[in-house]
Amino acid sequence: HRVSDEEDTEDDDPWQDEEYYGSYKTLKLHLEMLSDQPRTQTYRNVILQNSAALKGKRILDLGCGTGIISFFCAQMAQPEVVYAVEASDIAEQTSRLVKENAFSGIIKVIRQKAEDLKLPSKVDVLVSEWMGTCLVFEFMLESVLQVRDLWLEEGGIMWPSTASIHMVPCSAEKEYATKVLFWDSPYGLDFRMLKPMAVQEFLSKPSPDYVLNTDDCLSEPCVLMNLNMKTLKIEELEKMSGPFTFHVKRDGMFHGFTTWFSVEFQNIDNKEHVELNTGPFNPLTHWKHTLFMLDEPIQTHRGDRIEGSVIFHRNPFWRRHLSVTLNWSVTEESATTAHSVGCKVFPIWR
Amino acid sequence: HRVSDEEDTEDDDPWQDEEYYGSYKTLKLHLEMLSDQPRTQTYRNVILQNSAALKGKRILDLGCGTGIISFFCAQMAQPEVVYAVEASDIAEQTSRLVKENAFSGIIKVIRQKAEDLKLPSKVDVLVSEWMGTCLVFEFMLESVLQVRDLWLEEGGIMWPSTASIHMVPCSAEKEYATKVLFWDSPYGLDFRMLKPMAVQEFLSKPSPDYVLNTDDCLSEPCVLMNLNMKTLKIEELEKMSGPFTFHVKRDGMFHGFTTWFSVEFQNIDNKEHVELNTGPFNPLTHWKHTLFMLDEPIQTHRGDRIEGSVIFHRNPFWRRHLSVTLNWSVTEESATTAHSVGCKVFPIWR
């Protein structure tokens, strides 16, 4: 039961590849993704709407998992070839599934990491489901961009084509009550001295499995950042930021900000697009929403302005991780100076 | 970022003390336990119902956590002393809470592992909340019995006084459909070849956070084992077993067995007792229920008999772990031989 050399290596690997690819070798995450109807049906719709345009095209499905997107292409379109690229052990199962479903003539499973990929030729379409918590966590996006630069034909199609991060200030009464206010007087005792420990333990990282109720939105949401998959550069992932201004539409406690993302898939033959929006106004996905709580809530009123900015800093050592810096100020409707300003940095997850 | 000596040690420690005590040094588990109303109110009721009888008594609260049971004793009874024993780092907070709530005269916080405990004298009452998944997981019960043998007065009180493990055969359509049947034809594809992998991955261990709906019970539950805390010996924890016979009360698919536990607290001055029952006919607790699924469901009919036995084998190396062996046969009402027999061994968790 000695610690193995493998684990030793992992602990030094800024990409934590063993943990990352290891998590995709069992069925758990694949089941979660496949069972996510809004996610999977969106990819299916994209292929369906573009089935005529995909005829004779070379398609690359990066991080194909069990191969679902490749199967949609083979089922509903007539591509020349689909390269289904997957680095984790699940690729063995994917190969067997391709044979079993009689798509060996179209789908070529390639067990390879993106950076080691070799193809017989460039491709016309690069499709991938690379999105994570706060859109970019795990930074699979870097692999997608690398492969784009090496293997996508000039003028080729990127699916998704654009990606946006959305945010809204919100009330989160129940979260705050059950994690922080709880310590005020449980069973008539005075446990208030544990509150700083509770704030540190429960509020210093975001809640990645939060489900935001639309009633808890204090204003209309805004788009913080918008990424164009054709032009985005890998270096730009190091630091991404966006300003925000929210107009509070009702009185309420301001406990924090909730973020989510959306992606758009540009149709090949027309100006239409297909959208996947993971926000609270759309059906819930396995990504849920991400809640960033302030250490102390702020009472806000209809007409208040919440202004500030968000910065995503990619971790310079742990390359799949980032921190999210939130700056905010709350200003009353008629006032010129803010009555409350704050700043907080949230690691995701290192 | 080298692997530390500490982790190295942990990997060899059959008691996994670093992981075990480490998990109790943050607030998360304590919050979960304190927020569990049926659990915490039961302990409160026990103290309340026995407040007169506890006057002048010496009480030992083993694994006190944030000290909630000790606080109940100090609030509602007049014991001579309460020794609040806790090995994890949370004990520091507990000491501060005792001072803050002005109970330093009664509650003595002792940061010590059970096996290293030294007290000025024996105690009249040993109270503890040692129950885990399948009642015994983590085997904190061994520490309780050790301390009983060394520090409880002859004729002293054990709270809980008895503990029982309950079981029922059940339908679990949704679990089986979403984890196994899912692979039959997701999005019109044939993924059946993944079913053996899914059964292995999702059904080889029990689901410890299952919530059994009473409608899914195929028969009345039974008590598998009953433990008397005054007479139970540590050696008896190595292997515990019980037979069962269930009479199926309606037609339905038999997907597996669900277990839960109950504990009883004998009153000091009368024959009454207080019960905490974590089963599906009582309010849900943080222990939830534990589902053991068969690899393949069996169609059962009203009048069928499901007979067999359960054996808990404590892991001879990883001392906080156990395996649960289930043997079952299903016999039709009028038949003399079973139409289906099976056996499955479930690790919890090693």
Ligand SMILES: [Ca+2]
């Ligand atoms: Ca993802």
Ligand SMILES: [Ca+2]
């Ligand atoms: Ca417990």
